[in-house]
Amino acid sequence: MIYDLRSQFPILQRHVHGDKPLVYLDNAATTQKPKAVLDAIADFYVTSNANAHRGGHALGAEATALYESARGTIGRFLNAAPESVVFTHGATEALNLLATSIERTYGASLRGKSIVISEMEHHANIVPWQVLCERTGALLKVIRICDDGSLDMQHAQELIAHNCAVVSIAHMSNVLGTINDVETICTWAREHGAHSIVDGCQFVVHNQVSVDNIGCDAYVFGGHKVYGPFGIGVLYGRPEWLTVLEPYQAGGAMIDNVTFEKTTYAEPPLRFEAGTPNIEGAIGLGAAINWLSSIDRKTVADQETSVTEAMIDGLLQHDRVRVIGGDYARNGIISIVVDGIHANDLGTLMDEQGVAVRTGHHCAMPLMRRLGLQGTLRASVAAYNSIDDAHRFLDAFSRSCRMLG
Ligand SMILES: Cc1ncc(COP(=O)(O)O)c(C=O)c1O
Incomplete structure (x- = not known):
């Protein structure tokens, strides 16, 4: 099912920073658009504007x-x-x-x-x-x-x-x-x-x-x-x-x-x-x-959960990583901090490896203050993300942490 959905999102075929295949995990900021949406907008201008x-x-x-x-x-x-x-x-x-x-x-x-x-x-x-x-x-x-x-x-x-x-x-x-x-x-x-x-x-x-x-x-x-x-x-x-x-x-x-x-x-x-x-x-x-x-939302939600859990499991192998929040269904949102490493530096290095995540206060400054944090690195999962994306995320994360000491 996953690759079927993925092929409906033209942007997911692209590469960034030269030859790095895009792994898009900034879905809580905005999701990518399926061809059905792009076509509906173009059709309106072509036929009925x-x-x-x-x-x-x-x-x-x-x-x-x-x-x-x-x-x-x-x-x-x-x-x-x-x-x-x-x-x-x-x-x-x-x-x-x-x-x-x-x-x-x-x-x-x-x-x-x-x-x-x-x-x-x-x-x-x-x-x-x-x-x-x-x-x-x-x-x-x-x-x-x-x-x-x-x-x-x-x-x-x-x-x-x-x-x-x-x-x-x-x-x-x-x-x-x-x-x-x-x-x-x-x-x-x-x-x-x-x-x-x-x-x-x-x-x-x-x-x-x-x-x-x-x-x-x-x-x-x-x-x-x-x-x-x-x-x-x-x-x-x-x-x-x-x-x-x-x-x-x-x-x-x-x-x-x-x-x-x-x-x-x-x-x-x-x-x-x-x-x-x-x-x-x-x-x-x-x-x-x-x-x-039109998609099977239950199957997609289960898949989002599996991808999210794979990412969290991998993150928790690192002893300096803290996943913010409790042990609840988080619908694809993972906010983390890494002791001794600034989220922005981590996000920049991950981006260079083709992995798009968000860093900062996420327009929630009072929450950051309550949590005693400056910001977090946030990865967020959507319907088109696969276990493969989770692995690429974890690889880029580990490599970036090593580079930042
Ligand atoms: C929970 C929540 N509320 C409101 C907004 C504001 O949405 P927009 O900037 O698209 O108007 C966002 C966007 O990140 C959000 O996550």
Whole structure:
């Protein structure tokens, strides 16, 4: 199965630094794109390029149909109605949209209430809430993590129970691979009258998601981490909530009627999609989701686990290596530190051998501080990675460690 999938990703055939075959293990930053996605984007420009929701002509109708069909695909993927799917430019914009719309909708009533996040959040799920707190007088409260990298659920329950307006939590950590029990967190939020938001960026690519089962008010993810293009993201919003939320940006397409005196807005999701949308991005993301739905996800997930375990087993043969986080299913994310060696130096030497990994703080500075680290070397596995990639990773790692002493 693995080589079959691999052949669908043209970029994986290439070499880097001269003659080094590429081993791509930076999938948590962005995944490579299958030919089905590249073709869908090219086909759109070759056959149907026009603005969506604008022209009455044939191409305009085709572009609109393709754009809306992508929305339907994503709705089915999340087990949600198409009207609850808002296209954004990425996960970061989806979170900014929520923070801004929440501020505009609830304004001064947020003063003194808490916005609850966790210590393991990506900056995209920290900074928009800080801005909201500065503007409204709401208080940012942070759920602690335990030493094994799991969320302190008792602390989560306490924070959500006390005057919480919004809880916004990663479904899966981009550094630790921890999967959070977001179903329980959303239940607590509901019981205490708080809104719940889940950042699904790292989770959706490895797992089936049903927003109904999670019980969240909003779920966000970016297209480029699920084999789709850059510049497109998804905000699922519970329909009753989207109807209440004030718009994020204003302009064309998000209106019902405009006069100089007053404008009325379109119903969601268009209310939240001002201006010409990223039509090729939506179509490419729809193709990525169709591609993802066409593969045997259980087999792929098992394979990702085997590759990840082979990498961890090999890493733990080195006595100076520490794998960050606990002994849990980490969905392909491995963050490590090596005593006496800077992660950046290691990453550079591995790159020279054709192995692409990420080093640094991974946009999670508060988490790094909590862990007492400057940064880590992170390898992250996707559907096309093989045991062969794991071996090449381990060879490059050992050689680099030897070179760095
Ligand atoms: C958990 C998590 N949330 C949010 C983001 C932000 O995604 P983007 O930069 O694509 O908007 C990322 C990206 O790394 C992420 O891993």
